Amino acid sequence: MSTLHKFLPDPKSAAIVGCPFSGGQAKIGVDHGPIHLVKAGLEQQLKDLGWQVQFDGHHQFEEIIEESDPPIGNMKNPRSVSRVCESVAGVVSGHARRGQLPVVLGGDHSLAMGTVGGTLEVYPNACVIWIDAHADINTPKTSDSGNIHGMPLAFLLGIAGNVPEFAWIKPVLRANRLVYIGLRDVDSAEKRILKENGIKAFSMHEVDRHGIGKVVELALDAVNPNRDLPIHLSFDVDALDPSVAPSTGTPVRGGLTFREGHYICEAIHETGLLVAFDLMEVNPRLADAESVRQTVAVGCSLVRAALGETLL
C-alpha cells in the first residue's frame, strides 16, 4: 500500500461490482462466478491490503434482461447483453467518478463493453490492457459463434458496424490504446482486424520468447509510453493455462502460468496507474469441485495482486 497512486485519492478505495451475467455466451454457470469469488472472501482480502471496500451485493439484472431476445444477424441475446452492459457502464463510471477503483467480477467478457465504456467515460485517455487467450474483437459479421463475449472490443473501437440496439456504446477506445497479452486462439478474421488497425498484441509466442517481465514492459511502452495514462486491466481467467484455471467456458491449452498471470497484475499495480480491474469468465459450474475451488482462489489472488499484494 506504500505505492503512490497517480489517480486515486488516499485512502485508496475500491468497489466490488458483481455481475452475474452469462448472456454473452452459451454455457450456463458463468453467472455464478462473482458469487463464488465474493464467498471466497475477496472483500475482506482487499480490506486486509489496506483498501476501503464498498460491496453492495451483486447486481440484479433480472428486470432488464429481455425475455424474448431473438438473434440480430448471428448475435445471440443482443438486447439483454446491450442493456446489461449499459447499466454496468453507469455503475462503473459512477464509482470511478467518486475516486473508487471498480473491481468488476464476471460473468462473461461481453460485460467489458460496460466496464471499459464506464472507465473511458471518466478517464477518456485511459489505455486498456487485455489479458486473454482470445482477442474478443470479432464483429457481428465476422463472428462464427454469434457469442457477444467474442465481440466487445469491436464495439468499443467502433468497428462493429451499425447495430441500433448497441447505439449507446460510443467508439471511446482508440486502437493505439489497446494491447493484449496471452493470446493463442485468435480467429482468422480477428487476425486481419488486429493487423488492419495496427493493434499491438503479445501472444504466448512473445511470452515464451521474451519472458513475461519484458512483455509487460513492451506492452506498457506500446500503450502508455510515458507511464502517465490511467490503465484499465481486463483479465479473462482463460488467459491462464487450463491447468491453473480449469473452470472457464472456453479453455485453451498453452496459457499463462500461475506466476505469469500474477506478475502481470503485480507489475500493473506497481505503475500506480490502475484505475479499473475486470476479472471475467470464472465459471464454477464447469469442472469438479476441486478445480472450481482452485480457479476461484486464483481469481481472488489475481485481484489481490493487482491491488497491491506483494510476495515480500
Ligand SMILES: NC(=[NH2+])NCCC[C@H](N)C(=O)O
Ligand atoms: N471471452 C471469451 N472467452 N471469448 C471467446 C471467444 C471465442 C471466439 N473467438 C468467438 O468469437 O466466439
Ligand SMILES: [Mn+2]
Ligand atoms: Mn478468453
Ligand SMILES: [Mn+2]
Ligand atoms: Mn475474453
